[in-house]
Amino acid sequence: MITEDLLRISSNQGVSSGVSSHFSRLINDSTNHCSSNVSDDAISKCTVTPGGRRYYVPIAIDETFIPFVNKLFHSMEKGMIFYQEYGMLSGFNTRRSTEKTDDDNNIVSKYVVCSRAGFNEKKSIVPSKNSSQVRRRRTISNRCCCHAKIILRIVSGKTYRISAFVEEHNHDLVAKDGRQFMRVNRQMSTISRKFVFDAANVNIGVSKSHSFMKEQVGGYANVGATVRDFRKFSRDLKVYVGERDAQMIINKFKAKRDSCESFYYAYDVDSEDHLTKLFCADTVARRNYELYGDVVSFDATFNTNMYNMVFCPFIGVDKHDKCVTFGFALLSKEDIPHFQWAFNHFRKAMGRNPVVIVTDQCPAMKQAIPISFAATDDFPATRHRLCMWHIMEKFPMKLGNYLCKETDFMEKMKKYIWSC
Numbered sequence: 001m002i003t004e005d006l007l008r009i010s011s012n013q014g015v016s017s018g019v020s021s022h023f024s025r026l027i028n029d030s031t032n033h034c035s036s037n038v039s040d041d042a043i044s045k046c047t048v049t050p051g052g053r054r055y056y057v058p059i060a061i062d063e064t065f066i067p068f069v070n071k072l073f074h075s076m077e078k079g080m081i082f083y084q085e086y087g088m089l090s091g092f093n094t095r096r097s098t099e100k101t102d103d104d105n106n107i108v109s110k111y112v113v114c115s116r117a118g119f120n121e122k123k124s125i126v127p128s129k130n131s132s133q134v135r136r137r138r139t140i141s142n143r144c145c146c147h148a149k150i151i152l153r154i155v156s157g158k159t160y161r162i163s164a165f166v167e168e169h170n171h172d173l174v175a176k177d178g179r180q181f182m183r184v185n186r187q188m189s190t191i192s193r194k195f196v197f198d199a200a201n202v203n204i205g206v207s208k209s210h211s212f213m214k215e216q217v218g219g220y221a222n223v224g225a226t227v228r229d230f231r232k233f234s235r236d237l238k239v240y241v242g243e244r245d246a247q248m249i250i251n252k253f254k255a256k257r258d259s260c261e262s263f264y265y266a267y268d269v270d271s272e273d274h275l276t277k278l279f280c281a282d283t284v285a286r287r288n289y290e291l292y293g294d295v296v297s298f299d300a301t302f303n304t305n306m307y308n309m310v311f312c313p314f315i316g317v318d319k320h321d322k323c324v325t326f327g328f329a330l331l332s333k334e335d336i337p338h339f340q341w342a343f344n345h346f347r348k349a350m351g352r353n354p355v356v357i358v359t360d361q362c363p364a365m366k367q368a369i370p371i372s373f374a375a376t377d378d379f380p381a382t383r384h385r386l387c388m389w390h391i392m393e394k395f396p397m398k399l400g401n402y403l404c405k406e407t408d409f410m411e412k413m414k415k416y417i418w419s420c
Contacts, residue, residue, distance in 0.1 A: 116142055310334055327346055369384045
C-alpha cells in the first residue's frame with residue numbers, strides 16, 4: 001500500500017523518470033533487504049520464505065557457544081544455563097517451558113524456549129462480591145509465537161543431551177547497545193548487592209550509587225542492572241525504613257554473610273546412609289576458640305538423645321569464668337576411630353592444636369589424642385590431662401566407704417588437692 005502510494009504521488013506531481021526509478025529502486029531494496037548480503041556490524045541474518053515470512057538467525061557468535069544436536073551436559077541446569085548464555089550473546093531472552101517426567105517424577109525432557117514463544121491467553125473476567133466484574137491490569141505482551149528452542153532429554157543418570165535445536169526466530173533480535181536492558185542481563189550480582197549495602201552504610205542513595213558504580217566498571221552496560229533494579233533490591237530489604245533500622249539490617253546481612261562463610265561442619269555415614277559422625281562449629285564458637293582456646297574440655301558422657309548417639313561438646317572458659325562452646329560432635333560409638341575423626345575435624349576447623357585438653361579416664365581418648373593433636377612444624381603437641389572431677393568421684397570406689405565417708409580423710413585430701 002505505501003509503495004503504491006509513493007509511486008502514485010511521484011507520477012501525479014510530475015516527477016521525472018529518473019526520480020521515479022530512484023523511488024522504485026528504494027522500494028525494491030526495502031522489500032528484499034532480508035535476502036541481501038549481511039554487513040559486518042549486523043547481529044542477525046534474515047531470510048524470507050516463499051510465503052513472505054521472515055526468519056532471523058544470530059550471527060558473529062563463537063562456535064563454542066552455539067548449541068547443536070547431541071551436545072551433552074552433566075545436568076539439566078547446565079544445559080539451560082548454556083542456552084541462556086547463547087541468548088545473551090544472540091540478543092534474546094529465554095525461559096523454561098514444558099517438561100515431561102517418568103513414573104518416579106524424574107524429568108526426562110525439558111523445553112527451553114525463546115521468551116517470545118507462544119501467545120498470552122485471554123483470561124475471562126472473574127465476578128466479585130463487591131462488583132459484577134473485576135478489572136484486570138492491562139499489560140502489553142511481546143510474544144509472537146517464536147519457535148526458537150532447544151529440547152533437553154535425559155541420557156543416563158543426570159546426563160542430558162540436546163535432542164532438538166531450532167535456531168530461527170520470527171522477530172528481530174536485540175542490538176548490542178540495547179542488550180544491557182534485557183531481562184537476562186538485569187540481574188544483580190553479589191558484587192552489586194554488596195555495593196548497595198556499602199553505599200547505604202555511608203548514606204549514599206540508590207541513584208548516586210548506581211552512577212558511581214557505572215564510573216567504576218566503565219559504563220552502564222557493565223553494571224548488569226538498572227537504577228530500578230537497585231531500588232527494588234533496596235526496597236525488598238527495607239533499607240529505607242530509617243537510618244537506625246537500615247544500619248541494623250546491614251549489620252545483620254554482614255553477620256549472616258560472615259556466618260555462612262565461617263560455619264564449619266562435617267559428617268560421615270555408613271553403608272546404609274545412616275549418620276554415624278557429625279561435627280559442627282559456627283562463627284561464634286570459632287571466635288571463642290581464638291580467644292580462649294588454650295584449654296579445652298572434652299566430655300563424651302551425654303547419650304540421652306532419641307538417636308542414641310553420644311553428644312561430645314568442646315568446652316572452654318572465658319575471661320569472666322563462664323563456660324563457652326567451641327564446637328560439638330555426635331558420635332555413634334566411643335572408640336578410637338570415632339574420637340580421632342572428631343579431633344581431626346576440630347583441629348581443621350580451628351586451625352591449631354589446643355595447648356591442653358582435659359578429658360575423663362577413657363582409654364580410647366587416651367590413644368586418639370596423641371595421634372590427632374601431634375606436634376607439627378607450626379604448633380606443639382597437645383598435653384592431655386584428666387578431669388579432677390572424675391578423679392574425685394572415683395575415690396570412694398577405690399578407697400572404700402569407711403575411709404571416705406566416716407572419717408575426715410576426704411576433707412584433708414580436697415584441701416591439699418584444690419590448694420595446689
